[in-house]
Amino acid sequence: MAKQYGAAENYEAKLTRVMERLEIKEFNYDFSRHWSWVEFRYKGQLYRFDHSVEKAQSRGINLKYGSDAFAQIVLSLEDLARMVERGIYDLQTWVAGMKYLPPVIELPSFMKSLGFEQMPATEEDIKTRYKTLAKQLHPDAGGNDKDFIDLQQSAEQAIKYFKTIKGT
Numbered sequence: 001m002a003k004q005y006g007a008a009e010n011y012e013a014k015l016t017r018v019m020e021r022l023e024i025k026e027f028n029y030d031f032s033r034h035w036s037w038v039e040f041r042y043k044g045q046l047y048r049f050d051h052s053v054e055k056a057q058s059r060g061i062n063l064k065y066g067s068d069a070f071a072q073i074v075l076s077l078e079d080l081a082r083m084v085e086r087g088i089y090d091l092q093t094w095v096a097g098m099k100y101l102p103p104v105i106e107l108p109s110f111m112k113s114l115g116f117e118q119m120p121a122t123e124e125d126i127k128t129r130y131k132t133l134a135k136q137l138h139p140d141a142g143g144n145d146k147d148f149i150d151l152q153q154s155a156e157q158a159i160k161y162f163k164t165i166k167g168t
Contacts, residue, residue, distance in 0.1 A: 004063065005071035015074045021081045022091060029070070036070035038077065042091060049073050108161060110154040123162050130155040 005011065008031065015038065019027050027040035037050035051073050056063040063069055083089045107116065114129050130151065137143035137151050 003065055003068060005068045008067040008070060011067070011071045011074045014078065018074065018077050018081050022077075022084065029073075031066045031070040034066050034069075036066050036073060038070075038073050049077070108157070110157040110161070113150065113154045114158055116158075119165075120158075120162065123159060123166075126155060126158045126162060 012029075015027075015029060019025075019040065022042075024040045024042055027038065029038040030036065034054065035050065035052035037048060039046060039048040041047075051069040053063045053066060053069060056069060056072070063072075080089075080091070084091050107119065111119070114126065114133065116129070120126050120129070133151055134148070135141060137148045139145055139148060
């Protein structure tokens, strides 16, 4: 099957023009052999459009290349820009239901054992929580050895995990 759309470079340039028309300054995109995506920030919210050869084929559209999926996203965004320019829809209204939310990350048990219900913002938050709990669980303060050792291990794991996900 032949490529349905033109060179990817043409659609990269078109995407830049479309984003300028929509007054979107911050955007990113990628495509491979089988998939593509475009994401952008509009009024502080992250939006992501993704498409793939597989998605297209599941709808009866016979795509073979990820760059063609990318072209379809760009053309759809161009249609959206036209609607905004014609006053048919405001971009905010149109994409309100399309906000991109990152996948939910299950909080590890060692974070929960420190009393966190969500990921702490800083490593210092972990250390502060540890110090507070250590004062209560330390054997000299009436706690037992096992609980205190478990606390120490949880704090060490939490700091190591935090550094890993934050890339520090």
